Amino acid sequence: MSGIEHCGPISATDMGLPSTTAVPAGRGHLPKEGFYRNMDVPAALRRRFVSEAESFVMLAQVNERSTGIPAGKAVNNIFVLGIETKTDKPPIQVMEHIARFYGEQTGYKTRILFMCTYEGECTLAVFRNANVAQGLMEGHVYTVENVNFTQESVRLDEHDLDHAWDAICAQVILDDANPEQVDHRIAVDNRIKALTKEIDRLTKAHAKARQIAKRNTLWNQLRQARLELKELETGI
Numbered sequence: 001m002s003g004i005e006h007c008g009p010i011s012a013t014d015m016g017l018p019s020t021t022a023v024p025a026g027r028g029h030l031p032k033e034g035f036y037r038n039m040d041v042p043a044a045l046r047r048r049f050v051s052e053a054e055s056f057v058m059l060a061q062v063n064e065r066s067t068g069i070p071a072g073k074a075v076n077n078i079f080v081l082g083i084e085t086k087t088d089k090p091p092i093q094v095m096e097h098i099a100r101f102y103g104e105q106t107g108y109k110t111r112i113l114f115m116c117t118y119e120g121e122c123t124l125a126v127f128r129n130a131n132v133a134q135g136l137m138e139g140h141v142y143t144v145e146n147v148n149f150t151q152e153s154v155r156l157d158e159h160d161l162d163h164a165w166d167a168i169c170a171q172v173i174l175d176d177a178n179p180e181q182v183d184h185r186i187a188v189d190n191r192i193k194a195l196t197k198e199i200d201r202l203t204k205a206h207a208k209a210r211q212i213a214k215r216n217t218l219w220n221q222l223r224q225a226r227l228e229l230k231e232l233e234t235g236i
Contacts, residue, residue, distance in 0.1 A: 005029075005057050007082025008117035012060035015115065016153020017080065018067055021060040028058035030081075035098055045093060052091035054084040059115065062156065062164065072162025077110045085118045090125055092141045099127035099141070111165045113154070113172075122147040124154075126172050128186065135187030142173040142186075188232055195229045 004011050004019075005028035012022040032049050035056075060080035064071050079102065085091060095114050102110045114125040125143040130136050155177045157167035166179035173186055202225060206218040 005059050005082070007055075007057050007059055007115055008084055008122075009120070010059075010082070010115060010117060010122060010149065012080055014149050015059075015080070016149065016155065017060050017062065018156075021062050021066045021080070023058050023060060028082075030056040030058060032056055035094075035101060039101075041097070045097060048091060048094050052086055052089070053094055054086050057082045057084075063161070067156065067158075069156065069158050069164055070160045072160040072165075075109060075111055075161040075165045077106065078161060078165055078168070079110060079112045081112050081114050083114060083116045085116050088118050088121070090114075090116050090123045090141075090143050090145075092125075092143075095125055096127055096139070096141050100139075103129075113168055121145070122149065124172050126169050128169055128173070128183070131183040134181075134183035135191070136183050142169070144172050144175075192229065192232050195225050195232070199225050199229065 003025050004013065004022035005025055013019050032053055032055070036046055036049060058079060059082045060066075062069070062078040062080070063076060081098065083091065083095070095112075098114075099112050102112055112127065114123075116123040116125065123143050123145045124147050125141055127139060127141050128136065130138045154168060155171065157163040157177070157179050159179075163179040166182045167177045170179060170182050170185070171177050174182075174189060178185075199222065202218055202222040206215060206222060209215045209218055
């Protein structure tokens with residue numbers, strides 16, 4: 001569809017989203033200065049906007065009007081924001097600022113799916129708010145790189161927009177579309193990754209250690225880490 005916005009070669013429909021969500025061509029381009037002009041934004045972050053982002057374009061708006069999916073208690077609008085980047089690294093701080101900005105401006109009812117392009121490569125990103133009760137101690141931008149939209153697409157859960165957003169986050173962060181207990185599953189996934197790195201570190205340190213007391217301490221730590229990892233992986 002040539003009559004809708006694109007970011008690089010990608011449009012909302014290329015991503016698998018309904019055509020009714022796509023922003024018409026010529027109506028989605030956003031000046032980067034609008035994200036920080038007249039705001040108390042650190043100079044370092046302003047420089048990131050200039051050095052890391054080439055352009056911004058709103059590709060789609062997913063809401064009840066455009067999809068028929070009912071608004072949720074927490075989410076009533078999901079923007080799909082395209083960013084043409086100047087480097088192969090996703091602009092993490094830029095995306096976090098934008099996500100927080102739109103959240104504050106809309107009473108935390110709007111979420112953003114970012115679609116970054118650089119030299120034909122696509123990266124999807126979401127900002128997930130902190131949920132201390134579920135183990136997420138701070139907000140964080142999660143990314144998945146080298147997305148091929150000819151083989152996979154963004155799927156919308158039609159229960160309501162809360163579920164739709166959680167399903168999108170699950171697709172980006174956990175590689176599935178299950179909207180249930182997303183924050184808990186993210187926290188578990190993060191812990192599994194951290195434990196895997198820690199086990200590798202402890203294994204190498206134990207192999208190098210020569211003092212008996214040190215080896216025993218490292219072995220006990222390694223055993224405890226392996227036990228926790230097994231429990232997380234098996235859901236014990």
